Amino acid sequence: MNNLDSYQLFENRYSEVLFHNAVTTGNYEAFSAMLDGRWRNRSHQRVSNCELFEIAARHGYDKIVYKLSTYFNLEDCAGKALTAASSNGYIKVVEILLQIPNVETSIEFIRAFRAAAANGHDKIVKLLLNDSRANINDYGSSALSDALRHNMLNVVSVLLQDTRIIKCLDIETLSPKITQVLIQTYDFVNTKEDAKMFITMA
Numbered sequence: 001m002n003n004l005d006s007y008q009l010f011e012n013r014y015s016e017v018l019f020h021n022a023v024t025t026g027n028y029e030a031f032s033a034m035l036d037g038r039w040r041n042r043s044h045q046r047v048s049n050c051e052l053f054e055i056a057a058r059h060g061y062d063k064i065v066y067k068l069s070t071y072f073n074l075e076d077c078a079g080k081a082l083t084a085a086s087s088n089g090y091i092k093v094v095e096i097l098l099q100i101p102n103v104e105t106s107i108e109f110i111r112a113f114r115a116a117a118a119n120g121h122d123k124i125v126k127l128l129l130n131d132s133r134a135n136i137n138d139y140g141s142s143a144l145s146d147a148l149r150h151n152m153l154n155v156v157s158v159l160l161q162d163t164r165i166i167k168c169l170d171i172e173t174l175s176p177k178i179t180q181v182l183i184q185t186y187d188f189v190n191t192k193e194d195a196k197m198f199i200t201m202a
Contacts, residue, residue, distance in 0.1 A: 019035075019052075028061070031067070035068075049077075050076070053065065053081050074100065079103055079109060079111075086128070087115035087116065098127075104134045109128070116155075119150070153181055161185060166202040167202050179195045
């Protein structure tokens with residue numbers, strides 16, 4: 001390797017460190033300047049765009065997430081980014097990621113939904129719950145169990161406003177917490193017997 005090659009290798013690796021630091025610290029100005037320059041077509045990268053995408057999502061850097069999603073085809077890794085953002089409560093990032101095609105078909109969509117429920121991020125739970133492309137029937141009850149286990153009654157309340165999840169409830173094993181939330185959520189539910197009747201009729 002000659003001196004020119006060595007210098008080029010050093011320059012590439014130094015640039016990669018700078019780019020990585022810009023993403024991980026949320027320095028949008030530095031990140032944007034590098035992305036708009038020759039970094040966009042870098043072939044020497046050691047940290048993948050997917051890894052950087054997930055890091056930005058995990059920390060709630062919505063501007064960086066959006067710009068990465070417009071520059072690169074990140075469809076294959078949008079699911080992990082969605083889980084990272086949902087787990088940490090970054091609703092703006094979640095809204096951006098839901099615009100990426102097929103993200104709702106990923107197993108990560110289920111993980112994102114359950115992570116948001118377990119961590120008490122009711123606005124994100126509602127956003128994912130209302131996404132018409134997602135099949136909540138398959139995992140709504142699991143998210144409810146996660147929220148109950150972590151005592152996230154705000155999320156339980158959001159979930160119990162969805163008929164698809166109410167239909168999954170078993171009136172024979174109705175827990176005091178679910179009964180309590182149903183009573184607080186619906187004016188016409190005042191007792192456990194009312195709750196059972198409501199579930200039966202849902």
